[in-house]
Amino acid sequence: MAMIIDKETLEHVASLARLEITAEEEGPLLGDLERILGYVAQLSSVDTSAIVGKRPAMTELRPDEPCEGLTREEGLGGAPAMYDGFVVVQNVMGAEDE
């Protein structure tokens, strides 16, 4: 039977999800994912022709009114690195040139 997920697809999906898969994790993960995806693939035999096109009701949104909330310090207090009230990140431009 054709595999649903192979090594390359797993690596592609892992990069989309920003997860590194170690060499030891790869084999067991491939097996688990293949079994789980194989199991859920049974839905392809369910006739949903009467459903397709139906859209869920939109969430009712309240007016956007300013109110008391978290202070900047409280809101950002969980960040691993802060500078002058800002969250610190690495250089996001030109990562290739060392």
Place this chain on the structure above:
Amino acid sequence: MSSELPRTLEHYRHAVRAHELSAEEYLDETRQLIERGDPQVKAFLHLRLDTARSDAQASNPSSPLAGAPIAVKDNIMMAGERCTCGSRILEHYVAPYSATAVQLLLAAGAVVPGKTNLDEFAMGSSTENSAFFPTHNPADPTRVPGGSSGGSTAAVAAGFALGAIGSDTGGSVRQPAAFCGVVGFKPTYGLVSRYGLVAFGSSLDCIGPIARSVRDAAIMMNVMAAHDPKDATSVKRPHVDFEAALQPTLAGKRVGIIRELQGLDVQPEIAAAMEMTRKAAVKSGASIVDVSVPHILSALPVYYIIAPAECSANLGRFDGVRYGLHIDGRDMTETYSRTRNAGFGTEVKRRILIGAFVLSAGYYDAYYRKASSVRQLIADELDAALQSADVLLTPTTPTTAFRIGAVTNPLEMYKADVFTIPANLAGAPAVSFPAGKDAAGLPIGLQLMGPRWSDAELLSSANVLFTALGGES
């Protein structure tokens, strides 16, 4: 628990109001039970008993919860307390604000003895996926308490709290309630605010009460059910008094038995409990009706597409920049992946990968879109079944609590949720209540499911069956 101490929130409240007991005396007794019992049960990730005692001392005896200890699952925020979600990635994270449900409980006079253990980010059915330690079932410490709210249900079962709150995405309040012999209620989606609950599957997640009796769950719902402008999915509804709505009989009620679930492999004692409860329902004035939900067995595969898809999006926020763990890489991308790889456990990674797969180009239609359509189909079929029945009776779980370490195949673990998932897919309320024990003395739980917004009527029906089977009214 010593015999003169109240077993339920209702009796506790009565004793406190009659000045037979004070909140701090009760908390001192609770503290002793925790200190004696929790090293074995391991229900709590963090305790705050000194603060809880001062809160109990300051509590108002005539407030709705009168200083009663209520435990909080550690994926629900409480200002100033850690909120780890059972994950390394949030091991040192401190909540900057309290969830609306927690605020409401505190305002009603509850005190919080501690934050309870869970499967990492609420993904699991045994609490073995906690990054810190597994919780043990108070009925038999060699067995799991169920999950993912296993810490909360174990705490209530062991007498460490009079009630608790958990989150239920696919059965995470009801399944561990069944395994631990307590009541667990998943309200209609939109009835209890999810503000301050760390998101897992946003279209499925609900906060619900865990209690020693159905009446206690109703008392907690009176406090927690409220419209919240901070949760866009919270719905404005007329006020309901859940406790006052409890009726003494099932007169005129139709209890539906779902035909398509009859062939499922269920532990014989659980099948016997179903039979006994069916008879109790008839004796209480109900009629039994056979109903059909043709695609109900597709609920499990639907869930294991929708929930991972939503989880992979929700957990994208844990990037090593805004919260929690940070592991340096050469560039941003490597920092993200190193942090996430070190911070997430195996089950969380598995679900993120499944989610990213079913949402990715080329697979989206076949998996995610298809699952969304089948979800709608099942919800429509449940609506139709609930036209000919007022409530649907099922087991909560196919088996009683299994041994710690006994289920290692993730797909086998997922199957523990077969009866609980349909209510999440449909946004419908469902409650698990204790219905006897199996031959090994392990608790059995049965589930009642009802139409959306029938929460008060559903709890009333569950209360009749629960008390008919020997539970405290």
